Amino acid sequence: MTLHIGNIALENGLFVAPMAGVTDRPFRMLCRELGAGYAVSEMVTSRKELWNSLKTSRRANHDGEPGPISVQIAGTDAAMMSEAAQYNIDRGAQIIDINMGCPAKKVCNKWAGSALMRDEPLALEIVEAVVRAAAPHNVPVTLKMRTGWSEDHRNAVTLARRFEAAGVQMLTVHGRTREQGYKGHAEYDTIAAVKAAVRIPVVANGDITSPEKARDVLALTGADAIMVGRAAQGRPWIFREIAHFLDTGTHLAPPLVAEVRRLMFDHLKEHYALYGEYSGVRTARKHIGWYVRALPGGEAFRFAMNAIEDCDAQWHAVAAFFDLLAGQMDRIPAAAEGSLEPVDEQSADALA
Numbered sequence: 001m002t003l004h005i006g007n008i009a010l011e012n013g014l015f016v017a018p019m020a021g022v023t024d025r026p027f028r029m030l031c032r033e034l035g036a037g038y039a040v041s042e043m044v045t046s047r048k049e050l051w052n053s054l055k056t057s058r059r060a061n062h063d064g065e066p067g068p069i070s071v072q073i074a075g076t077d078a079a080m081m082s083e084a085a086q087y088n089i090d091r092g093a094q095i096i097d098i099n100m101g102c103p104a105k106k107v108c109n110k111w112a113g114s115a116l117m118r119d120e121p122l123a124l125e126i127v128e129a130v131v132r133a134a135a136p137h138n139v140p141v142t143l144k145m146r147t148g149w150s151e152d153h154r155n156a157v158t159l160a161r162r163f164e165a166a167g168v169q170m171l172t173v174h175g176r177t178r179e180q181g182y183k184g185h186a187e188y189d190t191i192a193a194v195k196a197a198v199r200i201p202v203v204a205n206g207d208i209t210s211p212e213k214a215r216d217v218l219a220l221t222g223a224d225a226i227m228v229g230r231a232a233q234g235r236p237w238i239f240r241e242i243a244h245f246l247d248t249g250t251h252l253a254p255p256l257v258a259e260v261r262r263l264m265f266d267h268l269k270e271h272y273a274l275y276g277e278y279s280g281v282r283t284a285r286k287h288i289g290w291y292v293r294a295l296p297g298g299e300a301f302r303f304a305m306n307a308i309e310d311c312d313a314q315w316h317a318v319a320a321f322f323d324l325l326a327g328q329m330d331r332i333p334a335a336a337e338g339s340l341e342p343v344d345e346q347s348a349d350a351l352a
Contacts, residue, residue: 003037003201003224005095006140006169008068012037013225014214014239015172015203016232018072018097018144025061026270027287030263031232032066035239038225039070040144043099046075046084058274062092072144074099074113076122078129085133085141096134098127100145101174101205114146114178117155124162131167142170144205147190150179160194160202171198172227175206191221203227210335211245218246234290235335236263254331261322264291268318272311281311288318294333295325 003010016023016031016039028039042059050056062069071093073084085096100123102113116123131141143163148154160171173194175186186206195202204223208214209231217226232238237255244252255263267287272280285306292298301321308314325332 015227017229046080068094070095072097078125082129082133098143127166140169144172164198170201172203188220214242257326
């Protein structure tokens, strides 16, 4: 059965999570190429004075990107969020996603992101304002949230019912509270309860690191789709691996070293074009590091590569690394089950 967000049909139920500083246009397009059916942009501020900043303009860049174009907005003022929705719709957004899931301190200290789950009247006011702004354009509004603020304050089910009544057309739930950040393990009972409480599509998010985990989370929650975040960093082909496993019950072979080399070069080319020489070489480091972290010699290469400050030199260093690797193996090693790098407070700022 085809999954819809409002009147928009999606290719499949495998979604790329919005991650600030990660899910830019080159990364979204790569994940779509490798099997993701839907990708949400990085979080865009509702503060009007920042809309013309270089950082925001890059985040709002959708040139050549396949639809649907989904833009996530964040803020604490209903009028500003309404205006932000209108601004992004005017610039091509086909879906507006509201961020009530980000646990980062720099966001929550301003009562945005998952902090809004502590103020249910304000959260509902924001949703109603954004829906009113989007409705005349026939643009659906979606929302990403957590299970609650804390262990003692899990209110995702209550809010889900209210958000559905207010006009939200899809909900994504990360299986942790804001208090947890990215510590411990995601739980899926709350997501299942949200799914049982509403009629709109529900997306399960949190610790989906393998095809088996995707299958199990779908079964446990009854969710209509899954959203993958950290596990796609440096492994964007996880979406085709999951799709193949769900369709056949068998594992797709890991990609060839030669294919990963090509994918990385395509990614870097688009990355440099978006960010330019100075920022491009620096912001590419994390992506390269994710690609090579589990490969033989990857940690040593990542350390050396971080000292390179020229795009051309970085490109050639990556080429040399993969040429050497190709002499050792045909395919990259299969990913370890459940492998995710720990998330510290600074890294959490790059996850929505």
